[in-house]
Amino acid sequence: MEFERPDFSLAAAEIFVAVMALVVMVTGTFLRRISRELGYALAQLTVIGAAFITVFSVDDPTVRYTFGTMYVSDWLGQVLKLFIYLSVFASLLYGRLYLIERRLEKAEYYVLMLLSMLGAMILVSANNLLVLYLGLEMMTLALYALVAFDRDNGLRSEAAIKYFVLGAISSGLLLYGMSMIYGATGSLDLGVVGQAVSLGAGDELVFKFGLAFLVAGIAFKFGVVPFHMWVADVYHGAPTPVTLLISSAPKLAAFALAVRLLVGGFFGLAETWQPMLMLLAVASIVLGNLAAIAQSNIKRMLAYSGISHMGFVLLGLLAGVTDGGHQQVFNAYSSALFYAVSYALMSLASFGMVLLLARTGFEAEHIDDFKGLNRRSPWFAAMMMLVMFSMAGIPFFLGFFAKFAVLEAVVSAGHTWLAVLAVIMSVIGAYYYLRVVKVMYFDEPMDRTALIASSETRVLLSANALTLAVAGLMPQGLMAVCGYAVLTSF
């Protein structure tokens, strides 16, 4: 057997992050006194460094493989990775004060953050069922630990244990599906699987059986109904910076998981997975929006809103297949990518606002805590309003274009009823976003404490929220990037 030296440069960012995670761990152990500041600095440095590597290492849009064909480097992966870096960066920055105030700022936290990011990166670039699974587990294991990081707090531990047990079940489902596929094709390579599926080599029923389990695994990662039960409890229970991370980076990774498996591997069985996604999407959009109305805790509300947003992403994905599975519509995939990325940006800003309001001994996780924010800080009330408008999909904001792109794809795929339903549910959903705006502007403040935040947080959070407005006026750039990423990666 011939051993070919893999092209490490294509995985340079992953290698760099892995090494840095270890560096943070070692310095954390040996330089205890300065480990916290150092850990934070190193972690941010790692994220920025990885972003540089990703931006500069891939300038040509060809799809390249390394480690045999286990690992793929393409534009889709790079774009997703950049937004994953952004999520981690924002989580670290927005959440810093929160952690310090609660004495949670330890080197281990940063190690886990980096490892989770590494897992997401591997997942995004995987072209092999095993690598995919490894990335997934690496990401989620680190997240379980992060959720439980404040281990003396019962709420956190409960959330972590729920997340862990349910995550284990979903991993089991996913692995079961993978083993089925492996049994049918004798290969873990997604390219080989894809060919086998489209040629119909092997027993179709086995493929479909495996596919159903894969979809269940994907659905869990997206947190769509009925695999959503963990979402609200974990979002609520986790420390807010971790919630912020869970609401963004893993969703992008889940998008990669779905695209790589369903579009890359199982396009031949699109007729089978399309209705599955349709059911999941409809259930999520309906239940997510309705349940969000009943929430008084803003983290839970955003959790349910996230469920409905993920339903939209699925809508975009399923609209990519028309004509009974013979045609691919890249516009639809790019609309789904655009939606996922937009959601990540909105989610960062919304949890960033929750973090901004929190202070020592106070979590600011109730909608009532936003009452009268306009009196306390007109600027950040306006920022929160931008975020809520964007999430509700009000025109001229990024969220509107994301919804518009997806719905356009859904309509051109011929599922007008889906689009109508999604619009109706979005209108219902607008209620709970606008309620936040209402309490900020029209209600009396419950407390009048001035907001405490570092200037970096203020600037970045403002920039984050303003991006939603600016990108809403000029969505073409981001849309073009998403379109290009999808077009060059298949």
Added chain:
Amino acid sequence: MSAMNEMKTLYLLVPFAPLVGSIVAGLFGRWVGRRGAHTVTILGVLVSFLASIAIYFDVQAGNTFNGPLYVWGTSDGLSFQVGFLIDPLTVMMMLVVTFVSLMVHIYTIGYMADDPGYTRFFSYISLFTFSMLMLVMANNFLQLFFGWEAVGLVSYLLIGFWYTRPSAIYANLKAFLVNRVGDFGFLLGIGLVAAYAGSLDYVEVFAKAEHLAGLTETVTGWPLVTAICIALFVGAMGKSAQVPLHVWLPDSMEGPTPISALIHAATMVTAGIFMVARMSPLFELSDTALSFVLIIGATTALFMGFLGIVQNDIKRVVAYSTLSQLGYMTVALGASAYSAAVFHLMTHAFFKALLFLAAGSVIIGMHHDQDMRNMGGLRKYMPITWITALIGSLALIGTPFFSGFYSKDTIIEAVAEANVFGAGYAYFCVLAGVFVTAFYTFRMYFLVFHGKERFEKAHHGHEAHGHDEHHGLAPGEKPHESPAVVTVPLVLLAVPSVVIGYFTIEPMLYGGWFGDAIQVLAEKHPAMEKLAEEFHGPLAMALHGFTTAPFWLALAGVVFAWFCYLVRPQVPEFFARTFRPIYVLLENKYYFDRFNEVVFAGGARLLGRFLWQIGDRTIIDGAVVNGSASMVGEIAAAARTLQSGRLYHYAFAMIVGMVVLLWFIYGGH
């Protein structure tokens, strides 16, 4: 190419320089102070004016532009964009708007000197300039609508500028509501255009005009172009204050005088005229719409003039004169003399701004007393205001050689040549209007500047107004001439009021200066063609003007006014007594307000109460809103119960989901 880009920069500079000024004065007024606010806004408008001049020369050299600057989105073939169409019509409007706006900005320094809302006012008028420029520079209906609504909004803000006065609040609400009626028609028109032409771009729509002319509206069966034109014109009726949507304009005099000059005389109210001129390729295709325009315009021109006669508030007289002059412009549109309408729009902008600012100057001199009965003999105290107001008045009544003569005479001639239905009525109205105009204008002039000084005995009954504590002259106090920031704009506006007609009539009306911007089907509507044949230069026209009926009518009006108000002041009282019913009718403005209040407002309230009790409370609130809300609430609560917090419930839900997914394997077969 780079020349093109330079021009594009200039185009952008024109609307956005005032916008920047407005933002700075509005949002950072507290930091830049009063001086900073007026400096930055005046600079912005100055830049805009200079850029307009540069663009004027570029257009003169034959360069026009039509293209998008920013495309917001495209959906189903309809492009939503910001774009400019720069052609002679646009550039003329740009010059008028920026010049008058600049004058008004400077004048405001003096007029608003003591007002606590100083920076806010500058912010508003600059914002208004921006909106108006966006309106005239638009190359598509959407942007036109944006500008249209934006000027409406600023107008609303400015009429209610003194927001503590109940009368101002009433007036701005009224302006807002009446304009909504017009805008509804306007929006319908735009909707029809979008639906049938499949585009919002002017050039594309006009290219399809012939095709549209053959269609009928599918639901009602009306000829499509007629429906579009009338709907669009309803919008113009609101903005340009044509009967019966004129009721807001006299009340808008509640705003500060500079704004009356800028918005309610020179620019915003001309938006409707401009829009119809811009849409000439569509209006030309519908004689019905043209007749409609003609008759509405003629009615406004004459009957609003009558109302000017009985007003005692100096600003209201000028306001009714504006209504009447807008009627003249509208008549010209209906007679297919679009270029004459736009020409009158331009000359009117100068002399009406002049008259308004002069009235403002008088008001400053009288310490904010606006009642003409308390004035008289002001020419001794305010010589500059006197001379410039005289020039403005002469221009308004159409004295030969003054700018107003050229435009108004052309309109009257054009109506005489018009052949659509209603032309005879319109001709009578515009001709009679000349006498009326001359009469009320010189009534005002004589009452204010000549005769006995009545302000000595005028310290009475200010409580009647009740809103402004410091208005009216103190006993024994004399009026005084206004400061230079007030008089200089007056002089600068007086110059074009005299000469602009003489110099521009030939190129604008007969020299084909507008090119393709205004299109007339000459074989169907030959009015302007015929006038061109008879035109032998501005000098000959003015000399000939002395022998025509309008001149003698105007002269008669002036003499009559002189007789009534200087020689025999008891004459008006005699008329008022003898023709009591007519006088009462005029006093009550033909009962339009009463009618609106009783029929529309009352009817709306009645309908509202009905809908509230039956529709809203029973059906919508009871069944739909509370019903659906409680349904949503119940589902939400149910979803919350599902979220029991128990791990095994969660896991069970996943298993159920898994089973459902597995079912699809067979569902696919």
